[in-house]
Amino acid sequence: MSTLAYIKENKDKFLDELLALLRIPSVSADSKFKDKVREAAEFLKDRFEDLDTEVEICETGGHPIVYAERIIDPALPTVLIYGHYDVQPADPYELWDSPPFEPMVKDEKIFARGSADDKGQTYMHVKAYEALIKTDSLPCNVKFMIEGEEEIGSGSLAVFVAQNKEKLAADVILISDTHIISNDTPSITVGLRGLSYVEVEVTGPNRDLHSGTFGGAVGNPINTLCRMIASLQNERGEITIPRFYDKVEMLSQEYRDKMNLTPFDLNTFKNDLEINSEKGEEGYTTIERTGIRPTLDVNGIWGGYTGEGAKTVLPSKAYAKISMRLVPNQSSEEITQLFAKHFQKIAPDYVKVKVTPYHGGEATVTSTNAIGYKAAAKAMEKTWGKEPIPTREGGSIPIVALFQKELGTDSILMGFGLQEDAIHSPNESYGLFNYYRGIETISYFYQIFTKMKKDNQ
Amino acid sequence: MSTLAYIKENKDKFLDELLALLRIPSVSADSKFKDKVREAAEFLKDRFEDLDTEVEICETGGHPIVYAERIIDPALPTVLIYGHYDVQPADPYELWDSPPFEPMVKDEKIFARGSADDKGQTYMHVKAYEALIKTDSLPCNVKFMIEGEEEIGSGSLAVFVAQNKEKLAADVILISDTHIISNDTPSITVGLRGLSYVEVEVTGPNRDLHSGTFGGAVGNPINTLCRMIASLQNERGEITIPRFYDKVEMLSQEYRDKMNLTPFDLNTFKNDLEINSEKGEEGYTTIERTGIRPTLDVNGIWGGYTGEGAKTVLPSKAYAKISMRLVPNQSSEEITQLFAKHFQKIAPDYVKVKVTPYHGGEATVTSTNAIGYKAAAKAMEKTWGKEPIPTREGGSIPIVALFQKELGTDSILMGFGLQEDAIHSPNESYGLFNYYRGIETISYFYQIFTKMKKDNQ
Numbered sequence: 015m016s017t018l019a020y021i022k023e024n025k026d027k028f029l030d031e032l033l034a035l036l037r038i039p040s041v042s043a044d045s046k047f048k049d050k051v052r053e054a055a056e057f058l059k060d061r062f063e064d065l066d067t068e069v070e071i072c073e074t075g076g077h078p079i080v081y082a083e084r085i086i087d088p089a090l091p092t093v094l095i096y097g098h099y100d101v102q103p104a105d106p107y108e109l110w111d112s113p114p115f116e117p118m119v120k121d122e123k124i125f126a127r128g129s130a131d132d133k134g135q136t137y138m139h140v141k142a143y144e145a146l147i148k149t150d151s152l153p154c155n156v157k158f159m160i161e162g163e164e165e166i167g168s169g170s171l172a173v174f175v176a177q178n179k180e181k182l183a184a185d186v187i188l189i190s191d192t193h194i195i196s197n198d199t200p201s202i203t204v205g206l207r208g209l210s211y212v213e214v215e216v217t218g219p220n221r222d223l224h225s226g227t228f229g230g231a232v233g234n235p236i237n238t239l240c241r242m243i244a245s246l247q248n249e250r251g252e253i254t255i256p257r258f259y260d261k262v263e264m265l266s267q268e269y270r271d272k273m274n275l276t277p278f279d280l281n282t283f284k285n286d287l288e289i290n291s292e293k294g295e296e297g298y299t300t301i302e303r304t305g306i307r308p309t310l311d312v313n314g315i316w317g318g319y320t321g322e323g324a325k326t327v328l329p330s331k332a333y334a335k336i337s338m339r340l341v342p343n344q345s346s347e348e349i350t351q352l353f354a355k356h357f358q359k360i361a362p363d364y365v366k367v368k369v370t371p372y373h374g375g376e377a378t379v380t381s382t383n384a385i386g387y388k389a390a391a392k393a394m395e396k397t398w399g400k401e402p403i404p405t406r407e408g409g410s411i412p413i414v415a416l417f418q419k420e421l422g423t424d425s426i427l428m429g430f431g432l433q434e435d436a437i438h439s440p441n442e443s444y445g446l447f448n449y450y451r452g453i454e455t456i457s458y459f460y461q462i463f464t465k466m467k468k469d470n471q
Numbered sequence: 472m473s474t475l476a477y478i479k480e481n482k483d484k485f486l487d488e489l490l491a492l493l494r495i496p497s498v499s500a501d502s503k504f505k506d507k508v509r510e511a512a513e514f515l516k517d518r519f520e521d522l523d524t525e526v527e528i529c530e531t532g533g534h535p536i537v538y539a540e541r542i543i544d545p546a547l548p549t550v551l552i553y554g555h556y557d558v559q560p561a562d563p564y565e566l567w568d569s570p571p572f573e574p575m576v577k578d579e580k581i582f583a584r585g586s587a588d589d590k591g592q593t594y595m596h597v598k599a600y601e602a603l604i605k606t607d608s609l610p611c612n613v614k615f616m617i618e619g620e621e622e623i624g625s626g627s628l629a630v631f632v633a634q635n636k637e638k639l640a641a642d643v644i645l646i647s648d649t650h651i652i653s654n655d656t657p658s659i660t661v662g663l664r665g666l667s668y669v670e671v672e673v674t675g676p677n678r679d680l681h682s683g684t685f686g687g688a689v690g691n692p693i694n695t696l697c698r699m700i701a702s703l704q705n706e707r708g709e710i711t712i713p714r715f716y717d718k719v720e721m722l723s724q725e726y727r728d729k730m731n732l733t734p735f736d737l738n739t740f741k742n743d744l745e746i747n748s749e750k751g752e753e754g755y756t757t758i759e760r761t762g763i764r765p766t767l768d769v770n771g772i773w774g775g776y777t778g779e780g781a782k783t784v785l786p787s788k789a790y791a792k793i794s795m796r797l798v799p800n801q802s803s804e805e806i807t808q809l810f811a812k813h814f815q816k817i818a819p820d821y822v823k824v825k826v827t828p829y830h831g832g833e834a835t836v837t838s839t840n841a842i843g844y845k846a847a848a849k850a851m852e853k854t855w856g857k858e859p860i861p862t863r864e865g866g867s868i869p870i871v872a873l874f875q876k877e878l879g880t881d882s883i884l885m886g887f888g889l890q891e892d893a894i895h896s897p898n899e900s901y902g903l904f905n906y907y908r909g910i911e912t913i914s915y916f917y918q919i920f921t922k923m924k925k926d927n928q
Contacts, residue, residue, distance in 0.1 A: 220745040245701075311686045315697075324670075373781070
């Protein structure tokens with residue numbers, strides 16, 4: 015039986031198993047779901063054991079990592095699959111049309127928390143693997159590393175990877191946690207932005223004051239914070255932190271023109287978000303603004319009285335969480351320091367400012383000449399009948415830089431999700447089309463990659 | 472026995488009664504204290520009945536109003552005393568050195584929630600009244616109107632006053648809810664600022680977005696709100712809303728020079744607040760900035776993720792509570808409308824803005840030529856040995872404008888508190904010196920006022 019035939023014959027089984035995995039509320043951020051997180055790891059372990067595959071639950075300081083492997087021949091190439099079995103919290107539950115942990119298949123989509131991010135996408139790899147070994151078609155070595163803390167920062171993974179470099183040695187890492195442009199238009203994410211994240215605290219007087227008695231005479235930390243934040247960008251939408259753009263890679267007009275050929279409809283984009291106009295750095299298109307330009311966003315702000323009604327307080331403190339998305343070759347640590355230095359400098363003398371850095375991540379770009387990329391592109395071309403478009407995404411996936419740093423291995427972000435999946439939101443979904451197309455495409459990847467590696471020697 | 476002798480002889484009784492009143496947690500803002508609020512009203516009723524004074528508990532839509540009167544002779548002047556028996560919430564309790572409703576007398580001060588604001592100050596009037604009637608020295612008619620909702624906006628009072636104009640008719644209203652400059656330097660508040668208060672909501676995209684995927688391409692409502700707020704004031708500290716200053720009364724240099732003679736030490740002010748420098752409208756002193764200039768403060772701001780850790784959200788909405796203190800002759804309603812119009816106008820087209828006005832209040836100024844003022848000043852001169860300084864305060868007391876509007880009667884703000892009383896804060900206190908000095912001063916007021924009214928006819 016061909017691999018394709020096996021996949022077709024087992025569609026229902028593949029779906030049933032995914033639904034069973036989705037029923038387990040493996041919410042890593044919430045300690046009351048701790049046992050359920052482990053249950054999801056155990057589920058995966060059982061599925062690998064069903065396939066006579068060596069698998070272990072690796073204990074960590076937090077949630078366990080599921081590690082499985084099939085080594086056919088050390089001389090053959092090795093593909094490492096990364097995925098995560100933990101999911102985002104589902105609150106607020108009342109905004110879901112069907113319960114987040116009672117998966118519902120409707121309109122050709124699987125609605126459940128984690129269906130796209132990341133259980134559906136991770137499980138495609140397990141089923142593609144199954145189809146290959148059941149049809150005796152696996153051409154190379156495979157390793158699976160599926161963690162349970164991606165939604166909370168992958169802390170244990172960083173330790174695991176550093177301590178298991180030999181075990182995790184591979185020629186390429188495959189990750190499915192991104193999306194394609196549309197079901198008609200395949201794409202592979204070749205670029206991710208980096209991240210610099212800080213929390214700032216502005217202190218005025220040493221206590222909350224009555225805004226009648228003191229208003230107009232004492233610097234208000236909220237008004238001050240607003241002015242400081244406003245000053246971080248000019249009227250062209252450029253960030254004003256000195257030296258911020260120093261290391262930003264300048265791309266050729268040819269490169270930019272090619273990027274801008276990616277199918278994208280600005281009106282659809284605006285209508286979907288119900289905004290009258292887009293807003294960003296002058297001189298760049300929307301695709302460029304999210305793909306190849308660094309940005310600054312205030313993710314949260316608070317201070318003073320925020321309850322019901324009116325309270326006339328001139329507060330002691332105001333706070334904000336501010337993040338910057340970075341592009342090659344900006345350094346997350348350097349940018350964080352530039353921000354902190356600048357923010358202190360622009361603070362007027364009637365306030366005191368504290369800047370607390372959070373964990374960041376570097377921008378990454380995969381060359382379209384890399385063998386892993388070419389193999390993934392060919393696999394997609396096989397199932398879609400057209401070449402995928404290489405895209406540079408706005409988000410950050412810090413583990414890609416971690417793998418590069420600790421294992422010296424590139425990751426190929428061959429994801430099959432869609433923007434409409436609404437990951438992190440209520441009513442998350444993953445398309446049946448995407449699930450099955452992914453399994454098929456991934457199954458082709460192994461053969462194509464193995465052949466390319468061989469031809470390259 | 473002279474009135475003064477009576478006061479001296481009953482100091483302990485006067486203090487014990489105040490402590491008993493302070494033990495009742497009459498927190499108007501919190502419905503779980505509803506019975507206690509009423510208990511405080513009943514306490515006052517009992518004290519008036521002890522003095523054979525006609526008193527009634529007037530039911531309202533909210534907390535009751537205690538009304539008491541002694542009409543000696545309709546031909547004589549009538550003084551109306553306003554006070555409030557409700558108190559601010561005492562949270563956070565852990566910041567108090569002694570429990571807020573277990574009054575402690577220490578360092579010559581009474582520590583308790585409400586000791587200064589306003590039970591101590593209100594009760595001085597009841598005891599001054601007692602001293603006068605017990606020594607057969609009351610020279611005029613007296614009416615007491617003591618409400619239970621001042622800390623939550625005096626809603627029921629507004630209704631009560633409008634419905635009882637005849638009952639509340641008086642030649643002057645005395646209010647003790649403000650402070651003197653220091654125990655050495657008596658002062659009378661002759662000016663209060665007005666208030667305009669709004670809540671604004673800025674909406675960007677129709678839902679929270681991932682700041683990686685969308686950051687740099689979609690207008691962030693927090694960044695936008697910060698820019699809009701920052702634009703409301705220029706680098707000279709002036710408010711940029713068009714026509715904002717149109718009706719502001721221009722005061723002569725002579726008037727300003729006199730104001731600036733008020734004892735005030737900027738270094739002490741700054742050290743107390745632990746600020747390196749003051750901040751306000753250029754060209755004005757601190758006294759002027761709070762007394763005779765209008766201002767704009769953000770009282771609260773919130774939006775996006777404000778919990779622990781990092782979350783990379785580009786939020787849908789950002790909010791702020793903004794208030795403006797006003798001076799004569801600005802109109803609260805007009806300023807609110809100017810703000811709303813301007814805020815809508817400066818909103819860029821990638822956001823939508825909503826402005827919700829809250830209840831405001833007009834600025835008020837009492838002439839130092841008014842008989843009530845002169846009588847209060849003379850009473851203070853008698854007990855202090857020096858004339859009080861007329862001061863214009865930064866805060867607002869909307870009922871002063873209410874009384875002017877509904878009863879056509881001026882209020883004299885003869886308060887005896889101190890800045891250090893820390894009203895609305897933990898460890899509120901009221902000085903024994905201030906309590907007794909106030910009782911004595913108030914007892915003189917009636918005779919002086921009655922004589923001045925007679926001489927004026």
